[in-house]
Amino acid sequence: MIVRELINNYQSGYSLEQPFYTSNEVFDAEWDCIFKKHWLFAGNMAQIPKPGDYFLYALQNDTVIIIRGNNDEVYAHYNTCTHRGSAICLQEKGNAAKLICPYHQWVFDKDGTLLNARMMPDDFCKEQYNLRSVHAKVVGGLIFISLAEEVPDFSSIETSLKPFLLPFEIATAKVACKKNYKLKANWKLVGENFRECYHCGGAHPEYCSAVIGANLRENADILTSDKQKEWISKGLTTELVEVTTGTTTYAIRYPLRPGFESYSLDGKKVSLPMGLHKDHDAGVVGLVNYPNFWMDAVSDYVWTMKVTPVDAATTDVEFCWLVDTNAVEGKDYDLKHLTDFWEITGEQDGKLCENNFKGIQSNAYKPGPYAPVEDQVINFVDWCVEQLKKGME
Ligand code: FES
Ligand SMILES: [Fe+2]
Known part of the structure; x- marks a missing residue:
């Protein structure tokens, strides 16, 4: 039984064995043990x-x-x-x-x-x-x-996400744009890619110019702690949520580079402050829920990513951009100005995932060691294997 054997041989800290990414048997087991359970x-x-x-x-x-x-x-x-x-x-x-x-x-x-x-x-x-x-x-x-x-339990997801989400008033927001991509890559590679910034310096010039520290060469600690005081005084949640045993949620707020008002190519604001936000200075809210949810939000827009596996080698990825309920296209925001940043960054990531999948299919592929800065990838992969193990028992 290939899946059990793979689980038994799994070595945390290393990328997965090839069949974890390519075999239909693993894919079916993941569907049952992960996607039909969570x-x-x-x-x-x-x-x-x-x-x-x-x-x-x-x-x-x-x-x-x-x-x-x-x-x-x-x-x-x-x-x-x-x-x-x-x-x-x-x-x-x-x-x-x-x-x-x-x-x-x-x-x-x-x-x-x-x-x-x-x-x-x-x-x-x-x-x-x-x-x-x-x-x-x-x-x-x-x-x-x-x-x-x-x-399944929803309370830990609710408790973790709610305080971060409330100021955006998503329920009454406006969907400005939605886009679907079919990636030729296993779904876990998309998850892994979005759990580390080891690749950001080389792959994302636009992202690195907006986010201080994303290139892993700058230290953002002082700025982050100063900003956290400001955010707390404005009533914004700053407390880091990490995925631990039995939970699936990650949440963080971190600063944009000084001078940046939004996730945009020119650093300028892209729309009205969203929901309860009064200014363009709420930093970035990054949320994740395993197995399929990613979100990055700034004061003036929310960007979500929904990851849906199609088969072992294909993954559907949906991006959605939300703006304030009162934002009017052409007046308060320009669609290209709003979407460029994540379209460009997301497409760079899509290519990385597809290249990753291509290389993994080689006969010469072997699991390789994750770097210490890829600790959240290890967390994600450990979680996936753990779900398989539990589900197969
Ligand atoms: S009413 Fe007959 S299949 Fe729905
Ligand atoms: Fe990336």
Whole structure:
């Protein structure tokens, strides 16, 4: 059994053996032990501002309908009709007062209740044919779902993320742009890449000019501690959250380079201060939730990354940019000015991940040692292997 053998041979501190990145058997095991067990970032409330607004999230053979209810609540259902299984929602996103199956028009409420199954016999028990639901939770305007049968703990995610998210008022924000990329790389390489800045000096000139210390050659300690005092006085959360046993969340606030007001190529602000922010001086909020959520936010915009494995060799990556609810395109922000920074940096990272995957497929590839500055990569990879181990037991 290849997966068990790989887990037993795993040496923490070294990159994974080749089949961890390339084999379908490992991929299937990861799907069961990681993606079907944990909370997955699905999107945000600003994508579904009105009751009945919905979007779909495709996860292997399952598609999940994420729909807003009448009272700001969110429901998630498998997109499969309880009559004969037809997909119910056929568009990527839309609005539906009721979910009506296109095949024989069974009608479901937003919460999944079967309301009407026409021409069924009088003794037909509707209650048994509600939509099959998926767990859904919202924290600070971000929507997480879980395909697990037993709902995994959400409280540590909520406690860690909420104070960082609240000032952005994401639930009422405006989605300025969304972009999808299909990377030819195993999903864990995307995760690994976004857990270290060892590569930043060489790969990201734009990122390094905006973030002091990203090149690992400058010391940002004094600036960071000065800024932290300012942020605390403004009521902004600064406390570092690290992933520990049993948790999945990482959160940090760090400073932009002096003179930079935003994550932008020219260092200038890109939009209105978002939500409760009063100025352009909140630094950068960096959030992660294993296995699929990354977010970097500055005072005037939020950028999220959703990582969805397609197969061992393909990963779907979705970027979303959010701005303040009152920000008007062309007046308060320019779309290119807003998106350039992460488009350029994200594409640089995408290439790095694809190159990494290409090299790993070589017969000559062997696990190599992570550098001390890659400690968070070790944490991520350890976590993945640990989940496999637990799931296979
Ligand atoms: S399959 Fe949906 S109503 Fe028949
Ligand atoms: Fe990077």
